[in-house]
Amino acid sequence: MLTNKGKYGLKAMVHLAGMQPGQPALVSDIAAANDIPKKFLDAILGDLRNAGLLHSKKGRGGGYVLAKPAHEIMVGQIIRILDGPLAPLACASPNYYRRCEDCVDESTCATRLMMVEVRNAIARILDHRSLAEMRTLAHLDEVPMYHI
Known part of the structure; x- marks a missing residue:
């Protein structure tokens, strides 16, 4: 059975797939748009980044982007x-x-x-x-x- 972690991760990845290539999305924006607790989403996106599916950038203009198409x-x-x-x-x-x-x-x-x-x-x-x-x-x- 898919856990909430898996479900939220899929929702976040679908959200990121809808962004223009190279355009980062803030965790807070992804969380709000998909009704996902932000703190939980931070951990999920960290796992996906560590696995090589996402890139992240800190600071102004930062956020998460898909690491590949x-x-x-x-x-x-x-x-x-x-x-x-x-x-x-x-x-x-x-x-x-x-x-x-x-x-x-x-x-x-x-x-x-x-x-x-x-x-x-x-x-x-x-x-x-x-x-x-x-x-x-x-x-x-x-x-x-x-x-x-």
């Missing part, structure tokens, strides 16, 4: 930075795998096998949709349906 930033990347693995269980994660202590046989564990399918379906969408595409969704009358 919105079409090169995948939604799954943002969520992993802010919320961690996409898999609902650690045993279903390819990158953060951790065996469940109570599991007798992973190869026949129905819960694990289902959660691997869930993780793969989520990743198929989030890792192939860019921030630019996400921004476009907000301007469409209909949200596209995915057939998996």
Whole structure:
């Protein structure tokens, strides 16, 4: 499940994707426009900056800008930075795998096998949709349906 940190981070990144290239946005403006607590947003944007998705400039004319074009930033990347693995269980994660202590046989564990399918379906969408595409969704009358 997406946490508030992930949700607010996505909202902020969509906001920044709407700025003119190179035009910085102040944290206070992003927070006000998206109804995000400013102090929480400061931490979120810091995490995204540390991960290389944002650049920041202090002082007059400063703020945050995307570190690369919105079409090169995948939604799954943002969520992993802010919320961690996409898999609902650690045993279903390819990158953060951790065996469940109570599991007798992973190869026949129905819960694990289902959660691997869930993780793969989520990743198929989030890792192939860019921030630019996400921004476009907000301007469409209909949200596209995915057939998996």
